Amino acid sequence: MIDSLRFAHVTDIHISERDTSGKPSDSLAACLMRECVAHLNDLSDLDFVLITGDVLDVASIAELDTFLEILEDLHKPWHFVPGNHDGFIDPRHPGALKPHEAVMRVDPRMTKPVPVVQQAFWSRQLSPGVQLIALDTRIADDWAGEIGQAQIDWLRGQSEAHQEDMVIVATHHPLHPLGPHNTRGILHKFICANGCEVEAVLDCHPNVKMVISGHHHTNHLSLVDNDGWQRLRVVTAALGAYPCSYRTIRLERQVSGWRVDIQTHCAADEAMLQMAHERAKASGIAREFDPDSPAAWAAFCEGRPEDLVFHGCLR
Numbered sequence: 001m002i003d004s005l006r007f008a009h010v011t012d013i014h015i016s017e018r019d020t021s022g023k024p025s026d027s028l029a030a031c032l033m034r035e036c037v038a039h040l041n042d043l044s045d046l047d048f049v050l051i052t053g054d055v056l057d058v059a060s061i062a063e064l065d066t067f068l069e070i071l072e073d074l075h076k077p078w079h080f081v082p083g084n085h086d087g088f089i090d091p092r093h094p095g096a097l098k099p100h101e102a103v104m105r106v107d108p109r110m111t112k113p114v115p116v117v118q119q120a121f122w123s124r125q126l127s128p129g130v131q132l133i134a135l136d137t138r139i140a141d142d143w144a145g146e147i148g149q150a151q152i153d154w155l156r157g158q159s160e161a162h163q164e165d166m167v168i169v170a171t172h173h174p175l176h177p178l179g180p181h182n183t184r185g186i187l188h189k190f191i192c193a194n195g196c197e198v199e200a201v202l203d204c205h206p207n208v209k210m211v212i213s214g215h216h217h218t219n220h221l222s223l224v225d226n227d228g229w230q231r232l233r234v235v236t237a238a239l240g241a242y243p244c245s246y247r248t249i250r251l252e253r254q255v256s257g258w259r260v261d262i263q264t265h266c267a268a269d270e271a272m273l274q275m276a277h278e279r280a281k282a283s284g285i286a287r288e289f290d291p292d293s294p295a296a297w298a299a300f301c302e303g304r305p306e307d308l309v310f311h312g313c314l315r
């Protein structure tokens, strides 16, 4: 049994050859990933890094090569959960790696079963008494997400098998809506379509203390608070897009539960952040989020002050 662990959550890097950083050698996302990796390497007590998908953008070989080259500099154990951008079957990107090809190249641990959509789920012991369960929310040919019945049944079995352990669940798509916008237009695709069904399974297992997700490109923290137990939902904004975030999370076992301390970091300098902010304002999602205020989406992605820091003990 361990009494504490510290890890980083990095998501939605979106390595792209098209985005310029102003530096001749690197795209913006690549610069941001290098900054993040350098910081994480400096944290001597960091146990591992959790990467929850969309590490690539259009899943070209060039993007993959850049990602793997920077990942090689990360001197910490890491775990990977695939996102909808990690592989494409799209006639507009004929040279793109297919989803299962990209996932196998990013993480050679995921070869059996072949990680086609809905198949890249796994469960690993982080240390005695702490289990990390990854779900595969990807669906074919769409950026929306869902968890099929086979995975729900498997999750139920895993949660039961590890009911004496502290369990962390990782997904690309968040399981819960982040706001009323998630019922509007295409913005529902930011959320796992049957997330409430998955959360109902987790509700039966109070030892699942945390669900960690990306995909929404938004910093968001919320507490599921029930009689006798709590579960923290952690959604982290994109590293490779505004606000260029990643998090460090410390867990400590206490008599009354698990103490959780979360910090949010920004990988960008002022010029990079400005560039990312301009791109966020000009995006189609920003128009969809609030047609009257292009900056509203970027502000939402930043998160409220209470989405950036958490200090508390989960019963």
Ligand SMILES: [Fe+2]
Residues within 6 Å of the ligand: 012, 014, 054, 083, 085, 215, 216, 217, 238
């Ligand atoms: Fe993304």
Ligand SMILES: [Fe+2]
Residues within 6 Å of the ligand: 054, 083, 084, 085, 172, 215, 216
């Ligand atoms: Fe995504």
